[in-house]
Amino acid sequence: MSAGTLYDKVWDLHRVAELPGGSTQLFIGLHLIHEVTTPQAFAGLRDLGLGVLHPERTVATVDHIVPTTSQARPFADPLAEAMLETLERNCADYGITLHGLGSGRQGIVHVIAPELGLTQPGMTVACGDSHTSTHGAFGAIAFGIGTSQVRDVLASQSLAMAKLKVRRIWVNGQLQRGVYAKDLVLHVIRSLGVKAGVGYAYEFAGPAIDALSMEERMTLCNMAIEGGARCGYVNPDATTFAYLVGRPYAPAGAAWERAVAWWQSLASGADAVFDDQVDFDATTIAPTITWGITPGQGIGVDEAVPSLEQTEPDERPIAEEAYRYMDLAPGTPIAGLAVDVCFIGSCTNGRLSDLQAAAAVAKGRQVAAGITAFVVPGSEQVAAAAEAEGLDVVFREAGFQWREPGCSMCLAMNPDRLEGRQISASSSNRNFKGRQGSATGRTLLMSPAMVAAAAVSGHVADVRLLLNP
Amino acid sequence: MTSAALASALPAGPIIQVNGRALVLRGDDIDTDRIIPARFLKCVTFDGLGQQVFADDRIELQGAHPFDRPDHQGARLLLVNRNFGCGSSREHAPQALMRWGIRAVVGESFAEIFYGNCLALGIPCLTASHDLMLAIQAAAAADPAAEFELEVASARLRSSQPETSWQLELPAGPRQMLSTGQWDGTGQLVANGAALAATAARLPYMNNFPG
Numbered sequence: 001m002s003a004g005t006l007y008d009k010v011w012d013l014h015r016v017a018e019l020p021g022g023s024t025q026l027f028i029g030l031h032l033i034h035e036v037t038t039p040q041a042f043a044g045l046r047d048l049g050l051g052v053l054h055p056e057r058t059v060a061t062v063d064h065i066v067p068t069t070s071q072a073r074p075f076a077d078p079l080a081e082a083m084l085e086t087l088e089r090n091c092a093d094y095g096i097t098l099h100g101l102g103s104g105r106q107g108i109v110h111v112i113a114p115e116l117g118l119t120q121p122g123m124t125v126a127c128g129d130s131h132t133s134t135h136g137a138f139g140a141i142a143f144g145i146g147t148s149q150v151r152d153v154l155a156s157q158s159l160a161m162a163k164l165k166v167r168r169i170w171v172n173g174q175l176q177r178g179v180y181a182k183d184l185v186l187h188v189i190r191s192l193g194v195k196a197g198v199g200y201a202y203e204f205a206g207p208a209i210d211a212l213s214m215e216e217r218m219t220l221c222n223m224a225i226e227g228g229a230r231c232g233y234v235n236p237d238a239t240t241f242a243y244l245v246g247r248p249y250a251p252a253g254a255a256w257e258r259a260v261a262w263w264q265s266l267a268s269g270a271d272a273v274f275d276d277q278v279d280f281d282a283t284t285i286a287p288t289i290t291w292g293i294t295p296g297q298g299i300g301v302d303e304a305v306p307s308l309e310q311t312e313p314d315e316r317p318i319a320e321e322a323y324r325y326m327d328l329a330p331g332t333p334i335a336g337l338a339v340d341v342c343f344i345g346s347c348t349n350g351r352l353s354d355l356q357a358a359a360a361v362a363k364g365r366q367v368a369a370g371i372t373a374f375v376v377p378g379s380e381q382v383a384a385a386a387e388a389e390g391l392d393v394v395f396r397e398a399g400f401q402w403r404e405p406g407c408s409m410c411l412a413m414n415p416d417r418l419e420g421r422q423i424s425a426s427s428s429n430r431n432f433k434g435r436q437g438s439a440t441g442r443t444l445l446m447s448p449a450m451v452a453a454a455a456v457s458g459h460v461a462d463v464r465l466l467l468n469p
Numbered sequence: 470m471t472s473a474a475l476a477s478a479l480p481a482g483p484i485i486q487v488n489g490r491a492l493v494l495r496g497d498d499i500d501t502d503r504i505i506p507a508r509f510l511k512c513v514t515f516d517g518l519g520q521q522v523f524a525d526d527r528i529e530l531q532g533a534h535p536f537d538r539p540d541h542q543g544a545r546l547l548l549v550n551r552n553f554g555c556g557s558s559r560e561h562a563p564q565a566l567m568r569w570g571i572r573a574v575v576g577e578s579f580a581e582i583f584y585g586n587c588l589a590l591g592i593p594c595l596t597a598s599h600d601l602m603l604a605i606q607a608a609a610a611a612d613p614a615a616e617f618e619l620e621v622a623s624a625r626l627r628s629s630q631p632e633t634s635w636q637l638e639l640p641a642g643p644r645q646m647l648s649t650g651q652w653d654g655t656g657q658l659v660a661n662g663a664a665l666a667a668t669a670a671r672l673p674y675m676n677n678f679p680g
Contacts, residue, residue: 013672014668014672016664019654020649020651020657021642021644021645021651022640023646027669027672029675036510036511036559039514044655048655048656050655053665082513083511120674123674128558129558130558146558146560146563146582146589147560147586148586149585149589151655152589152654155655156655156659156665157669158665159658194552195551195552195555198552198578228555228580230581251674251677251678255677259673262673262678294498314497317497318498321496411502411557412508413508413510430502430556432500432556433502433503433526434502434503434525437507439506439525439528
């Protein structure tokens, strides 16, 4: 059983009570909400005659259903408009801050909470969205919840939870040029599988993790859930504090020094005990890309679609399903596979450094004929920062569309979606069947730089060959 | 069934037994995007989701999908394999299964968020080993009309045609919550107001990091 890890310390600090049946009532420090998973939670609250216990600890934005071409109200889609109106009414009724369209602070919930300084080390963070694991990058214990649990957090600022085991993912070495946090996490999931994390929190640690920026750590923790781990985290360090200082909701003045001291005390100690540890070497990881229908079906860009013989017996049925769905034969090299759509954005890879990495590839090149390529900044702040350094111009000149912030084609709840059997090169997080809005559409997950490389090449290409020396 | 009749039949109170026919849905890693595609999340109530469960898979199979087969209509138990319900946290997935008529799920393993969402709706998710699960699925597939009885307190699944029973697994916590009716635990969380206040008082970030 784990002891002395950040997970153990934060868990103990947030324990409210032991509940009948053996679960723990856990205090939730930050509750993030959006338009898709909350209407029924507020309705449930009204049905029970309950109020919101800590409205100041819940923060809202709108991201999943917003169009990325024009965000003028009312939206063309009346259902999308109704969802946003419901969120606006609920936030007004209960005194919850909503960072809405045009506020300068709207964006994907997992992009805006960090950039506003809402997400801090040592917090418990919950949101009705599985990619809430993103916030673990700060040394928070952050996890996705369902709508009934959103209702519970609104009513009680707490949840009934069972404690997880803790697995340390120790990463030696350094990522090489053209290899990013996205490649690292796709490599981890490819190696351990999509089920290995069930019942675990993943602590990411080691020299390669220490060297990652906060945005890279967010990409890494974001996809912990794709490996089955409901939460992933990185211990807070000088990189964390340098990111947070001066942000709108970060502590300031004398409180800042006290906060840093407390945050440092929460990191897993040298004597921490883990339930399990797996070691990786970052130096050997290549740009990694998925070929199938689960995020675990990944390969290096210089590899081929694996044969059944190269696949674990348990994984063969879903590999066969993936061959059929993707129309890819075993042994097909992934480099050179033609794509139709290139999407840069999402809570995984929609931050400024992601756009910078993609722009470095796009600059001075042209999107290949017949390809639709578009960039969706993760937030209004990301868009403004990118425009301030001219990235929008770089992308437009290269033939990419520059869109308004939102979740967009990661899950296609807005008008951005694949058509028919189109193949996308996508910087998002899920390649499930039908995920990008067409029941037969196909998704190849990769880093934003690799998406840009695919866009200018017309097919999957090794970004390392396109980077300037 | 009218929506009013269905609503009245949704789980409430102690969940002692789930009895009825069983539906076999084979395959690992069946994600919540497949259970309920994202376009159906554009709604402000869960009411219509029962019709839309597995919408794209059902279109693809043109009537041959387990949820479309005539002999499965009215089934109450769902028999699945590994990592069922992975991916998105959308509660719309168990809501869609529940509103179609499913009242319990038995599988080799479940994704955690899905499992918790089911528990919050009073839908027991029980597990069985790989070999046991294949045996249960084979028995159900051999006779879609077979009636099953699932007893929550003992985690025992029985079939009368032929007379067989299987021991499943259900951890003590969910077992107690379901069988005592405490799975709908909002009131219990709210009732601990003093302990909630004490927790908030000792968390530095709730108090501007006092010196």
